[in-house]
Amino acid sequence: KHLYARFISHLEDLERFDSQIVNNLTEAVLSTKILPIRSELTNGVEAYLRDYYESSGFHRVEDALKKEGTNLSKNPLCAFRLLRRTKIILRDLALRKSFRKNFGGLWKHYIMYFWNYWHPYDHNWDVVLEKLLRLQLFYGFKAEIFANGLMPEIRTNCSLNSLHCYEISMAALKIGQYAYAIEWLELAKKKALTDRKASIPLLELTLWNAIEKHNLEFDEDVMMDLEPVFFNRSISHDPGDSQKAEKLRDIQYEAYKGFGPLHDDINFWALCSGENFQSERAKSRLFCWYEFKRHPGLTIGPRKMEFLTRDPDVVQVYEILYDDEIKDLMEELSKDMEDSTIIQDPFEFSQNRQISHRAYSSSRRTSVNARVVFPKYKLGRRIEQVTGLEIIKCKYKERLQVASYSFGGHNFPHMDQMSHNVQSHGDHRLATFLIYFNDVEQGGYTAFTSLGVAAKPVKGSALFWFNLYTDRGADWATFHGACPVLLGSKWSANKWITYTEQFSVRKCALKTRARFQIPVNNVYLPLPEMEHDVDSN
Numbered sequence: 001k002h003l004y005a006r007f008i009s010h011l012e013d014l015e016r017f018d019s020q021i022v023n024n025l026t027e028a029v030l031s032t033k034i035l036p037i038r039s040e041l042t043n044g045v046e047a048y049l050r051d052y053y054e055s056s057g058f059h060r061v062e063d064a065l066k067k068e069g070t071n072l073s074k075n076p077l078c079a080f081r082l083l084r085r086t087k088i089i090l091r092d093l094a095l096r097k098s099f100r101k102n103f104g105g106l107w108k109h110y111i112m113y114f115w116n117y118w119h120p121y122d123h124n125w126d127v128v129l130e131k132l133l134r135l136q137l138f139y140g141f142k143a144e145i146f147a148n149g150l151m152p153e154i155r156t157n158c159s160l161n162s163l164h165c166y167e168i169s170m171a172a173l174k175i176g177q178y179a180y181a182i183e184w185l186e187l188a189k190k191k192a193l194t195d196r197k198a199s200i201p202l203l204e205l206t207l208w209n210a211i212e213k214h215n216l217e218f219d220e221d222v223m224m225d226l227e228p229v230f231f232n233r234s235i236s237h238d239p240g241d242s243q244k245a246e247k248l249r250d251i252q253y254e255a256y257k258g259f260g261p262l263h264d265d266i267n268f269w270a271l272c273s274g275e276n277f278q279s280e281r282a283k284s285r286l287f288c289w290y291e292f293k294r295h296p297g298l299t300i301g302p303r304k305m306e307f308l309t310r311d312p313d314v315v316q317v318y319e320i321l322y323d324d325e326i327k328d329l330m331e332e333l334s335k336d337m338e339d340s341t342i343i344q345d346p347f348e349f350s351q352n353r354q355i356s357h358r359a360y361s362s363s364r365r366t367s368v369n370a371r372v373v374f375p376k377y378k379l380g381r382r383i384e385q386v387t388g389l390e391i392i393k394c395k396y397k398e399r400l401q402v403a404s405y406s407f408g409g410h411n412f413p414h415m416d417q418m419s420h421n422v423q424s425h426g427d428h429r430l431a432t433f434l435i436y437f438n439d440v441e442q443g444g445y446t447a448f449t450s451l452g453v454a455a456k457p458v459k460g461s462a463l464f465w466f467n468l469y470t471d472r473g474a475d476w477a478t479f480h481g482a483c484p485v486l487l488g489s490k491w492s493a494n495k496w497i498t499y500t501e502q503f504s505v506r507k508c509a510l511k512t513r514a515r516f517q518i519p520v521n522n523v524y525l526p527l528p529e530m531e532h533d534v535d536s537n
């Protein structure tokens with residue numbers, strides 16, 4: 001089964017298929033022999049082509065026919081329309097007897113394609129809508145601006161009509177994000193006045209319903225203060241009232257940025273949008289260096305390292321993998337990816353972390369993953385050299401966990417360490433070595449919600465940090481998540497380094513509970529003094 005909504009390679013496949021369909025249909029329209037004038041079939045073909053041209057950014061037919069490579073899959077709005085067009089418009093077209101009669105070859109091709117890979121089914125559709133809503137939430141998009149194809153620094157030619165806005169609002173209703181449902185419905189109503197794609201009475205009825213539901217939850221929700229963004233106040237049925245509510249939401253969003261257990265989700269969104277909460281003092285202790293002493297192998301090939309935070313130390317190591325190696329690895333990988341929801345999550349959230357799931361969506365993460373045998377000799381040795389930890393000889397080998405994220409793909413903040421229980425032995429993940437296989441066009445940062453910093457994926461680089469204290473207790477300061485990809489796709493891999501294997505190389509700690517530090521050319525730099533290291537703003 002193709003996972004069009006989650007796996008970029010499958011979506012790219014669908015995009016190539018769509019492109020063939022478009023070429024065939026365009027030729028038919030141009031030759032005027034195949035299509036009966038003003039028939040249902042012709043209308044269907046034209047609807048498909050119109051949808052394609054409206055959402056592909058090509059103004060001229062020749063440009064579309066000549067196009068190379070894929071670009072619709074990278075863009076959330078274009079990808080939404082691609083999936084929608086093949087799921088709904090193409091299916092309607094293919095179900096017509098006249099289509100089969102006039103386009104025999106194409107019809108067979110259609111059947112064969114979906115026979116092999118499955119037709120985009122409803123689950124795909126839910127995931128795509130949920131991803132759009134997540135992007136809106138994380139990056140603070142106003143529905144109207146988003147729907148017109150405008151995102152920060154990107155201007156796409158793909159936009160949404162009233163029917164699409166209605167579909168998004170229905171998805172928002174389904175997952176209980178009423179404030180968003182209302183915003184999308186109002187937009188749908190405005191657009192329907194001119195494009196006439198959606199029925200205005202239906203929109204009004206749904207809007208009324210959404211407002212009622214919003215207000216009901218607003219009254220009843222005892223946890224209201226946990227979800228300030230969504231349940232800020234009751235909305236009246238007056239037009240324009242939801243805009244006022246939206247402003248209030250922005251004010252509360254600003255007010256809630258800060259630290260503390262209740263702020264994790266808001267911080268996560270803010271970090272994903274490029275904010276940073278480190279104090280000037282903390283930032284002044286960060287630097288880059290060439291590591292050439294940790295291992296003799298580094299003398300001739302030092303590695304560039306950079307502190308992103310200190311205490312706990314998080315470093316970004318550059319050029320740990322080279323382009324040709326990444327290319328080979330990716331070719332291997334594409335075959336093995338599976339839906340990440342199948343893989344059991346390492347553990348449940350701790351009790352003292354109150355996170356409003358509703359504020360996100362139903363999915364903990366939306367990537368596809370694979371566990372692959374670790375390419376130990378080259379990469380393993382390099383990781384050993386920069387971390388000073390044992391990798392290759394370990395008896396307990398956790399395979400490399402590769403993840404692929406398409407637009408809107410994310411991984412909710414979590415801990416990597418496997419078990420909270422200090423007493424339990426076995427596969428504690430002492431440290432994480434997180435490798436980025438590509439540059440993400442926009443979004444996809446790795447955000448550390450308690451540390452107030454987010455790392456930008458850089459092709460061939462990796463993040464390295466310790467998840468545990470010396471006593472094997474979890475270091476909750478390393479709580480982190482993958483921000484949704486806004487444009488393009490993201491491939492990354494976790495090499496988790498286990499605790500029990502490290503006795504031979506680990507420096508004995510003087511204190512029973514201390515943080516592991518990352519030395520700079522074998523020097524353990526003095527730790528910054530304990531302080532409440534956060535700007536008060």
Ligand SMILES: O=C(O)CCC(=O)C(=O)O
Nearest residue numbers: 411445446481482492494
């Ligand atoms: O890909 C990322 O940015 C983070 C992924 C992650 O934290 C994980 O897979 O455990």
Ligand SMILES: [Fe+2]
Nearest residue numbers: 414415416480
């Ligand atoms: Fe992680």
